[in-house]
Amino acid sequence: MSKVLAAYFSASGTTAKLAANLASVLDADLHEIQPKIPYTSADLDWMNKKSRSSVEMNDKSFRPAIANKVENMEAYDTIFVAFPIWWYVAPTIINSFLEQYDFSGKTIIPLATSGGSGMGKTNQELAPSCHGAVLKEGKVFSANTDKNTLKTWAENMLK
Numbered sequence: 001m002s003k004v005l006a007a008y009f010s011a012s013g014t015t016a017k018l019a020a021n022l023a024s025v026l027d028a029d030l031h032e033i034q035p036k037i038p039y040t041s042a043d044l045d046w047m048n049k050k051s052r053s054s055v056e057m058n059d060k061s062f063r064p065a066i067a068n069k070v071e072n073m074e075a076y077d078t079i080f081v082a083f084p085i086w087w088y089v090a091p092t093i094i095n096s097f098l099e100q101y102d103f104s105g106k107t108i109i110p111l112a113t114s115g116g117s118g119m120g121k122t123n124q125e126l127a128p129s130c131h132g133a134v135l136k137e138g139k140v141f142s143a144n145t146d147k148n149t150l151k152t153w154a155e156n157m158l159k
Contacts, residue, residue, distance in 0.1 A: 003075050004028035004158070008082035009093050011039045011053075014143040015113045018150075019082040022111070025151035026158075028080070033097045036065035046086070057087045060125070063096040070101070078107045078158060079133075085112045085140065088120030095129040103133035109157045110138030 006028045008019030016032070023030040043052035056062045070076075081097070083090050090110065098108070108130050110122060119138050127135055136157055141150065 004078045004080065005031060005070065005073075005076040006080045006082065007031040007033055007070065007097065009033040009035075009084075009091060009097070010082075011044055011084060011091075015082050015084050017143045018111070018113055018141055018145065019080075021145070021147055021150055022080055022082065022154060025147050026080075026154055029076075031070050032068075033093060034067040035093055036067045053086060053091070056092050057089075060092070062092050063099065064091075064093040066093065066096050066100070073101045076106065078109065079103070080109045080111060080154065080157075082111050082113075085114035085117050085120065085122070088117050089122045089125050094126065098126065098129035099131075101131070103131050106133045107136060108133045109136045109154075112138060112140045113143050114140045 004026050006019050006023040006026070008015050010016035020030060022028065039052065045051040046054060048054060056064060081094060083094050110126065112119060118140055123135055123137060139153065
């Protein structure tokens with residue numbers, strides 16, 4: 001059986017709940033992607049064009065620093081990457097995370113939480129950061145998605 005990692009970035013705790021449920025139903029390891037400088041509520045104010053998240057998302061080359069790494073990434077065959085949708089795509093910290101590793105021969109499966117939008121151009125913007133991996137199409141879930149629904153989706157993605 002392949003080894004699965006559920007890695008997630010959660011600025012407000014919403015995505016953390018989804019990722020924990022995913023790890024639970026798949027018996028996967030769980031890894032929190034922690035920004036070197038944590039986001040404050042002011043940083044996340046998408047109405048303010050000068051807020052940290054707005055500035056980062058307006059510069060597609062921006063890569064927020066990450067405080068931690070997966071020490072044994074080579075042990076995993078499949079990596080589910082969970083994140084909130086920001087401006088119709090993954091936050092640039094997800095690119096920062098993905099660009100730290102060689103994913104040759106691995107599968108990356110994105111999943112997201114959102115206040116109302118879909119995945120947008122997420123895969124298109126993540127693909128260059130997934131060195132050597134098979135990047136599958138992701139899906140948006142509610143943080144309150146029941147475990148059976150999450151398990152069925154994840155198991156189908158692992159086929």
